[in-house]
Amino acid sequence: MSDQAEGRPVAASAIREHIYKVFPNDMNSNATVFGGMVMATIDRISLVVAERHSGRVCVTVSVDDIHFLAPARTGETLIFSASCNRAWGSSMEIGCRVKAEDSMSGEQRHIVSAYSTFVALDDDHKPVTVRPVRPETDIERRRYDEAALRRDARLKHAKALEKLRGGQG
Ligand SMILES: CC(C)(COP(=O)(O)OP(=O)(O)OC[C@H]1O[C@@H](n2cnc3c(N)ncnc32)[C@H](O)[C@@H]1OP(=O)(O)O)[C@@H](O)C(=O)NCCC(=O)NCCS
Incomplete structure (x- = not known):
């Protein structure tokens, strides 16, 4: 808890309702919105949240499963919201x-959720410690707790893959 008390509030770095109007040039061959455009936008917006939270240049190290739950069509409006769920040493989980x-x-x-x-x-392009996150609402606290479970799973997965490849990358 003391960790959270010193943290930066989630709201200080969050992006609420970034609007993207869909035009015909955003379509795939099925006449629904091209998923790659949505993924790139998620990555850009989430990056800004991470850089706001940390005050540092950040890079994407991993993206959990992205599920496209329903299609979007031309003429519709996409609304992106992203926030920092939790920070550890140098890494942060951003939900979008x-x-x-x-x-x-x-x-x-x-x-979509991701x-x-x-x-x-840091200035030498090495991982640097970031400040903790302070969740202030029930939903922020739930996301903060759930982020720990996802971090355990993704690090276990990364370690298992590394072992399987015998450290060959
Ligand atoms: C991100 C990068 C700098 C990390 O370097 P590294 O030598 O693995 O550094 P570390 O082992 O100290 O790990 C740094 C943090 O990343 C986390 N991390 C490493 N691999 C991870 C993975 N697969 N999933 C989630 N987190 C991971 C570590 O847990 C650590 O977090 P912590 O400090 O909060 O505990 C390096 O992997 C890199 O440059 N990757 C390419 C990034 C890039 O170019 N992204 C653009 C998209 S292509």
Whole structure:
């Protein structure tokens, strides 16, 4: 808890409702929004949250499963929200949620969620310790607790892969 008390509030770095209007040049061959564009936007927005939180240049080290829950179509509006769920040594987990909106009717659908891990770098491009996160709302506290489970799983997975490859990368 003392760790959290010294931390930077989640709201200080969060991005709320970044708007992206979908046009025909964003489509895939199935006439739905190209997933790569959505992934790139998630990465850019999450990066800004990590850099705001840490005050450092950051790089993406890992992205957990991305699930496309529903398609989005031309004319719709994509709404991206991202926040720092938790920070450890040099790494931070950023959660990003994307909704698609029919702006005429106001109907919104949750279409994608992603959890990305970013590492803050010092001036020599080496990982550097970042300040902790201070969750202040029930949902921020839930995300903070869940982030620990995801970190355990992703580090175990990374370690198992490294072992399998015999440290060959
Ligand atoms: C990110 C990078 C600097 C980390 O270097 P490293 O030598 O692995 O450094 P460390 O072993 O000290 O790990 C740094 C942090 O990353 C975390 N980390 C390393 N591999 C990870 C993985 N696969 N998943 C999640 N976190 C990971 C570590 O747990 C550590 O976090 P902590 O300080 O909070 O405990 C290095 O891997 C790198 O440059 N990767 C390429 C990044 C890049 O170019 N991204 C752009 C997308 S292509």
